[in-house]
Amino acid sequence: MKLDELDAVSMPLPWHEAAFARVAAEHAAGQLPHALLLQGAPGTGKTAFALALARLLLCAAPRDGRNCGACHGCELAAAGNNGDLLWVQPDALAPASTTKKKEERKSRVIRIEQVRAAIAFSHGTAAFGARQVVVFAPADSMNVNGYNALLKSLEEPAGDTVLLLVCDHMHGVPATIRSRCRLLRLPAPDSATALAWLQAQAGVETAQAQPLLEAADGSPVLAARLLQEGQAQDVAGRRLALRALLQGQASTTQVWDLWRECETAEFLQQLTGEVRAMLRAMPAQRLAGAQGRAAFAILDEAMNLQRAVSAGANPGKQLLVDGLLAKCHRQLGSTTVG
The missing domain is CATH 3.40.50.300 (P-loop containing nucleotide triphosphate hydrolases)
Structure with missing residues (x-):
């Protein structure tokens, strides 16, 4: 800072x-x-x-x-x-x-x-x-x-x-x-407050601010930074690719191509966010079944890796990302979340 x-x-x-x-x-x-x-x-x-x-x-x-x-x-x-x-x-x-x-x-x-x-x-x-x-x-x-x-x-x-x-x-x-x-x-702002703040801070209309917030996973501070640095479109594309993988609509190769230049910590943060969103959207029956258990296991693994990276570990990025993407595709992407 x-x-x-x-x-x-x-x-x-x-x-x-x-x-x-x-x-x-x-x-x-x-x-x-x-x-x-x-x-x-x-x-x-x-x-x-x-x-x-x-x-x-x-x-x-x-x-x-x-x-x-x-x-x-x-x-x-x-x-x-x-x-x-x-x-x-x-x-x-x-x-x-x-x-x-x-x-x-x-x-x-x-x-x-x-x-x-x-x-x-x-x-x-x-x-x-x-x-x-x-x-x-x-x-x-x-x-x-x-x-x-x-x-x-x-x-x-x-x-x-x-x-x-x-x-x-x-x-x-x-x-x-x-x-x-x-x-x-410290609470996160509700969507209306975040949207109003981002519009005032960045001087953008609702039509531009809303996709920025979505790309930043609801974080107004991150959304403002993405806009300032001109990265909003790239971040949104990577996030949508991860979501498509979890829904069986993208291959691991397609997703890796979008994430290869990013930091490992950024990938893990986005992956944990998407898996959490997937779990929240799962019906109770599926949550208690094999796909729910697999999602929790992948989330635990990704969070453990987050802790390790935060503490200074430096795992091979391609091996780590490939492994997690393959697990997501194999264990979660076979059935679309309803």
């Missing part, structure tokens, strides 16, 4: 206003816990929530449950220079100029060295205000060593440091970490 050239005041997205107001009230009353786990569907605004909360916590004179935008801490944060805020993210998500080595820029994992540096930071002294804030985003991209290092900091928290852990998938965060954080589930 790019953390310089920010607006003077950072805001949560509209569908998170109520949740943010509750947390802001806890902060004003001095009741905010030392660690929050912010969980929600991908692309629904968790990062914006974490940024707005971090800036509120570092603001010297909050106004109406927001950072003021005018104090020294807010001005520094807007420029990306507030030394009391540490944003920890995989190198692949950081601006290119912040990483020196080419191999580091490819990493999609929060490395153990980053976690140790964050722990050392959290035990330092706030430079500009009353506290420090550390944000791990996404927290479910750490490996076991990273979680083990973080655990001690959660068990023995520094009194003036707040930890914000942002995650898409709860299953990617160990129970030992989850149990030491306050869990805050």
Whole structure:
């Protein structure tokens, strides 16, 4: 995430206003816990929530449950220079100029060295205000060593440091970490709210916004990014190809041709989404039968692979994708879901 050239005041997205107001009230009353786990569907605004909360916590004179935008801490944060805020993210998500080595820029994992540096930071002294804030985003991209290092900091928290852990998938965060954080589930917007926000944000009409949302699996933030990057049509084509495979209307070769240039993590995310949608649409009788059991088994396998990839595993993409596509075609594509 790019953390310089920010607006003077950072805001949560509209569908998170109520949740943010509750947390802001806890902060004003001095009741905010030392660690929050912010969980929600991908692309629904968790990062914006974490940024707005971090800036509120570092603001010297909050106004109406927001950072003021005018104090020294807010001005520094807007420029990306507030030394009391540490944003920890995989190198692949950081601006290119912040990483020196080419191999580091490819990493999609929060490395153990980053976690140790964050722990050392959290035990330092706030430079500009009353506290420090550390944000791990996404927290479910750490490996076991990273979680083990973080655990001690959660068990023995520094009194003036707040930890914000942002995650898409709860299953990617160990129970030992989850149990030491306050869990805050951030809702996804309903379709009407998402559509209205996307139209206002991207300046598009309903006829263009609706297919964008569908291509982004209902995620308005992802839809806006796809439009900005000109990728909406390609994403929609890949998603439709996966759906056709599950319905027995496309071959594994046709689907692989569309996915060969994509990241393994993106493929797994789309596959799990499509299999879940398939399961939701299955009649009860079929859900309890062989096809339902096969769908659950494929979903479990894909989710396990997601966890492994998030933790830094690098399986051969073609072998992994081919294997899952073949299972989907053989076990699920023989009967169309009604």
